[in-house]
Amino acid sequence: MTRPPSRFRPLWVALGFVLCAFGVLGLILPGFPGTVWFILAAAAFSRGDPRWEAWLLSRPVVGTLVADYRAGRGMPLRAKWIACVCxxxxVGLSLGRIPVLAGQVAWVLVGLAGVLFITLRVPTRRDTP
Known part of the structure; x- marks a missing residue:
């Protein structure tokens, strides 16, 4: 991958921190994904400053999730269940707040697409003892 011009590198680093903040929110808020933000943050850091990418990858939980994604190992089965249940x-708890039937149907379809993506497209990592 070619490195961006040096004048853009601070912007990539700043974007990496913003994406990390979203990732932290995702670890706290139910129904809000966290891992995807850390994956994007690692990509931004890799374009901005590899030292920040290495810092992110060295975090105990986050680094493992990003490394597993990059290696194509997928998600543990337990994490897939938790994501689908969330x-x-x-969707179920927020459905009543959507006043229009078409909006409710669209929201259910979005949730269904998310569950289908996780179950059918994201590989399941089976840890062997």
């Missing part, structure tokens, strides 16, 4: 709960 999607179903988030």
């Amino acid at each position: 999607i179903v709960l988030a």
